[in-house]
Structure formats: structure tokens, C-alpha cells
Amino acid sequence: MHTFAVTERDVTSAWVAACNKLDRRDNPDRTGLHTVVRITDPLQDDAVFRTELDRLRAAHHLEPLETVANTLFPTALAARCTNHGELAERYRRMYPVLTRYPGNRLGTYFGRLVAYPGASKASIDQLGTVIDRLRTQTTGTKMAAAYEIDIAHPADGADEPQAEALVHAAGKDNSYRGFPCLSHLSFQLGRDGHVHAAALYRSHYMFERAYGNYLGLGRLLAHIAQQVGLACGTLTVVAGHARLDGPLTHLRPLLTGTGRLAA
Template sequence: MKAIAQTTCEQAWLKAAEHLAEVRDHTQYNLIVEIERPVLHEASDHRIRKTVDGFLRDYGVHPISTVAGTIFPAAEYVNHGARGVYETYPEEVYPEIRLGPSDWGRYAHRLVRWPTSSGNPINPLKTLVEKMKQQLNNGRRMRACYELSLTDSAIDLPLYDPVADGRRSRNGPCLSHVSFKIGATDILYLTALYRSHSYVSRALGNFIGLAGLQAFVCDQTGLAPGPLVSISSYARLETDAGWSVSDALQLVESARLAERG
């Protein structure tokens, strides 16, 4: 196990990536990363992000913004408010970006359209927000009952479908569970559990997407954003998309140089 704590998404990614660069096989079981201020982005963070984004674009894989959008549709929220998240994204955007029947989908879609046995999908994210608002308004605040998990319960936020996803050994969803907690001072904690985490192509975009989701829930409830924690049961500096180990290590070094300016 390795625990890392940093202030911003970019700083946390860089510190965790540096750790993976140094360990055997560039992998770590149970990598825990705490991001103290996930919605903060300093000048040095933009330089880190630009470096990682340039690397990903050079190899023709999804840029950071696309990866972040698989978790939270920030553009639809900016342009259309909560309706953009709850309606525009699942009804208009998602059908255009889904790759076909073999595509498992997007986390952002599962958050707002989870199938049920009745055939009528539920909106777990909206239900969670409404539940939080009700708790906050009536003064009886339950601090640890806001989950986005494996189940199809109306009080959970489902991300991993054990029936459909359990048959996939690769190219399936890696984010399994998202948990929200209300702190004693009305701050919102977010904890995300990954079964596997690719730190070159995915992790930074994942952090930014989760931060966007957390900020959305804060906007809707009036809570303040607290720390974001990512728990990766298996994390790695991967070489799946054409780059070599030395390329991945050079990326980490370049990101550190960019951070220093």
C-alpha cells in the first residue's frame, strides 16, 4: 500500500506517477491518493496538464478533457445547467458518442440512466442530490449514506454492473464505486474506488472528472468541496497505447520540469 497526499489534481497525479516510476514493474497495489483541494488549479497545474495532454495527443489517444468527460459532462453543465447533466447529456450527447453495442458505455451516462427490472431507468445522481438536500434542509444530517456503487438501488450511484461488466477482462469500466460523505462543517468528501488504474492515459483525466462531479453536487446542495480520495486497488504506468516504458518515464520527468516552470 502507498498513500499520497497533495493539494491539487495535477500535483497529486504527478506525485503518484513519480512513485510508480520508481517502484518495481511500475505498478502498485492499493495506491491511495488524497487531493486536498480538487477544484483548485494553479499556474503550475496548467503546465503539468499541458505536458500530459501533449503526450496523449502525440500518441493519438483521448486527451484529458475527453477522459474527464467520461465521468462528468462539464460542457453540458456549463451550457445548460443541471438539465444538461440530467437530460441533454444522456438524451442528445451520449447516443452520438457511444461506439456501438459492444461499448460498455460511460460513467457519466450510468450516473443518470441506470436500468431497472421494470424497464424504466432511474437517475441515481439526481436522487442522491435530492436526498442530500432533504437531509440538509430538515437538519437531520446523515453523514455516510450517499453512495454510487454496484447496486441499482435508488439511493446508490451505480458505476459497475456485475452482470454485464463481469464478463469483460479488458476494456471495461475500472471505476467501481463513488462515495460521498458530508463533513461536520458542511464540506463534501468524495472517495472513488478503482479496480485498475492506468496512470499515463487515464488517471489525471479521472481526477479532473471526479472533481467536476464533486463540484456539481456541491453546487446543487450548497456544500463546500472537501478532499477527494482515489483508491486504486491496482495502479500502473501502462504501455498499452504504443509508448514504451522509457517514454512513460520521460513523461513523468517532463511533467515535473513543467511544474517547476
């Protein structure tokens, strides 16, 4: 089994390191199992690098990285809202329209986080619950985290020392590929006043989705931290199956720092 764990400061460095771990002669199918990517400052990335990557993505008919990131956190909408409650409410009102767009038929990640499909017709704002729990913990006994298995309903265990958000809906998400590849999000409160996050993906396509996902997850983590009055901590992304997809001959110059991407 090919696997790896990398730790880097910013999104760009982490993505490059992960891709290079997959792009090895002893790994001909360019895949890995149970891979771990840890980003200590997930709000930072190289703008020049991102522009180059977007140029190549456009040549291969993929949406910009910002579009991918916005499925996890709608940055522009959040900037126009005064708090999380307003953001969640405005997004829920937009959600029926968003799901009409190609690729959004089953929903968006942020939609699952603020309007999780429960057993009843009422949806659940999981992020609001996470924010409330973390806010409570900062003023009382500081509980860091709990060991988790992704079977609990988000409304369960409100008094437990954990903050978690489910994306995968049992009985609803039955496809072998596609949305949602992100299964679970977990947030931990550090004693140093930072909020950290761990994301679990069943599969991760490095060229098609991963860089944009890292951006969106970092912004989501920063939003939660800001709402609670804490600092944004480390983002850890675990993929059950990771694949270095895309045009490798065009990607390698940037991955090795030897030149610009050639679309």
C-alpha cells in the same frame, strides 16, 4: 505487495506524487495494489503541466485529458443547463448517439450515473438521488456516511444515511479489462458544509486515464456540491490495481521537475 497513500492539494501534485510512488527501483513492474490518492482541492491543477501532458499524449495517439474528464462530467453541457434535472435529461437524449462513438460502445461513466441500467427498461438517475438525499440531510439531521459494500441496487435504502452511485452493473459488465474500471462512487457530508467523495477503481492506468479521471471526478463533485448549496470537499481515489504506463523516459523529466516533456 507494493502500495502507497498520498495526499496533495491539487490534481497535478497528486498525480505526480502517485506516479513517483510507482516509479521506484524496488517496484520494477511499476504497479501497486490498494493505492490511495487524496486531493484536497480537486478543482485545481497546473494548466502548463496539463498542456505538456496533452502534448505527449497526442504523440502517443491518446485523446486530450479534457475528453477523458468529459466521460465523467460533461462540463460544456452542464454550463448550458439551469439545474441537474435538465442536465440529466439532455444527456440521456444524447446518450444513444454518444454510444456509437468508438470506445463508448458500453456507455460512458456519466451515462451510468444519470441512466443506470436497472432491472426494468427504466433507467435510474443516481446523481439526482444523491443530490436529493444530501439536500434532505442538510436541512435535517446531518448524517455523514455509512459503511458500504457494493452490492446494493441504487434504489435501495432511500432512508439510509448514505449517498452512493454504482457504475459497475452486475451481470452486464463481464470483461476483464476496459469499461468500467470505475466501480463505485460514495459521497459524504461533512459537518463543515463540504461534500467529499471517494471513488473506487478496479484498475487505474496513470498515463492513459488517471489525470483526466481526477479532473472529471473533481468537476462531478463540484456539481453535486453546487446543486445542494454546499462546498466542494476532498476527493479520494482508491485503485485496486494501479499501473504507471506510458513512455517513462519522456514522463520522468516532468515527474521530477527537471524539464519539459519530450514527445
